[in-house]
Amino acid sequence: MILKQIIVYSGCLEKEVLVYCSRKHHVSTGLSALSASRLSNVHLHQEDKELLVVNEGKNSDGYKDYVVRAWLPRKIQQRYKPFTGGFGKTLPRNNPPTQVPSKQISIGTRRMYNKTSHNNRVASRNKRSYKKRFLLKQEETENFPKSRLPQALIIGVKKCGTRALLEFLRLHPNVRAPGPEVHFFDKFYHLGLEWYRQQMPPTLKDQLTIEKTPSYFIGKQVPVRVHNMSRDMKLLLVVRDPVTRAISDYTQTVTKWPQTPFFEKMAFLNASTGLIDTAWPPIGIGVYVRYFLLWNHVFPPRQIHVVSGENLIKNPGREMTRVQDFLGLPRIVSDHHFYFNQTKGFPCVKKSENKGVPHCLGKTKGRTHPDIAPETIDRLRDFYRPFNQKFFQIVGRDFMWH
Ligand SMILES: Nc1ncnc2c1ncn2[C@@H]1O[C@H](COP(=O)(O)OS(=O)(=O)O)[C@@H](OP(=O)(O)O)[C@H]1O
Incomplete structure (x- = not known):
């Protein structure tokens, strides 16, 4: 099982984390997709885990890829920018990227925003905001x-x-x-x-x-x-x-x-x-x-x-x-x-x-x-x-x- 790349790209409201796993791994939830990909540098908190869903599993040569959706606060989204293969674009189907991001990635709010009380307020606002986005997304689909x-x-x-x-x-x-x-x-x-x-x-x-x-x-x-x-x-x-x-x-x-x-x-x-x-x-x-x-x-x-x-x-x-x-x-x-x-x-x-x-x-x-x-x-x-x-x-x- 190889993690090819995490790509975070933006529609407007959500970020998608694209995870490639080998065919033999069965992935049914966003969480299992992440653990199957041994994404050790992605940290999740309990509430955030609930907001992860596998959007769909696709087959490509030698790999099964899963789109794991995470509704992330805007500020955190911006931190992903350096890793994007093309902001606002989907990944080319037959051309999985090979570059693995080296920086530590954190999905969620608590770790990033619990340093001061101000940041805590921002964090809880952000959490409310992406729960809201999750609800709205459900409405659409x-x-x-x-x-x-x-x-x-x-x-x-x-x-x-x-x-x-x-x-x-x-x-x-x-x-x-x-x-x-x-x-x-x-x-x-x-x-x-x-x-x-x-x-x-x-x-x-x-x-x-x-x-x-x-x-x-x-x-x-x-x-x-x-x-x-x-x-x-x-x-x-x-x-x-x-x-x-x-x-x-x-x-x-x-x-x-x-x-x-x-x-x-x-x-x-x-x-x-x-x-x-x-x-x-x-x-x-x-x-x-x-x-x-x-x-x-x-x-x-x-x-x-x-x-x-x-x-x-x-x-x-x-x-x-x-x-x-x-x-x-x-x-x-x-x-x-x-x-x-x-x-x-x-x-x-x-x-x-x-x-x-x-x-x-x-x-x-x-x-x-x-x-x-x-x-x-x-x-x-x-x-x-x-x-x-x-x-x-x-x-x-x-x-x-x-
Ligand atoms: N079809 C029909 N039947 C009855 N009444 C009608 C209708 N269309 C408009 N109106 C006028 O609506 C006024 C009440 O407005 P609202 O429904 O906005 O009132 S409320 O804010 O919900 O209390 C109400 O005010 P009053 O005449 O003072 O009772 C009416 O003038």
């Missing part, structure tokens, strides 16, 4: 019904029609989504990606898993966290006139806490000067541009689709066509799926996979709003106008909230 991490998120905005969008998307046979809001990226991030995955319904590989949690939009750390999980994530953002949104938000608060003071009392710091209390969430959240910029810094515009909450009510078929195009789904959800329910005052669904009868969203959606004085509405409109303009400019669409 297997095709049987199982819970998968979402490929698209409805990130907000609260009270703009996010539930309607999710329920309309669920009419599509290629879409699956958990019913409740998961709040992984803002509340339960510490529970880890595996926990998050378990919250998802089982899907086939060609089905899209979508999750909606409207509070993601305003979470400062959320964009980076989402990006860390998947840089390809598709983001859906529903927006509506921030004045209507504020009243809807307030209506919900009053439903939960009936003692809440009148809208005007909450919205203005000083009723006579008309100074607006931007720290009051129903008002502050409506400054969409402020939060949108955070997302825009992390994700390219082609990965963020902004949905008009007004159109989702007036013309759900057309708005859903845009959404399906953005998600790369065949256009299946259309006008035929909806009818306007006069009593509810909103579009409802004719029938879906789960329910064979027409149905509307629950009674917490489409509540009757309190009457708000026209001058209050005007003041709020004036307040939001410049922020709205900036937002329209950035997203390249005028939502006509005049």
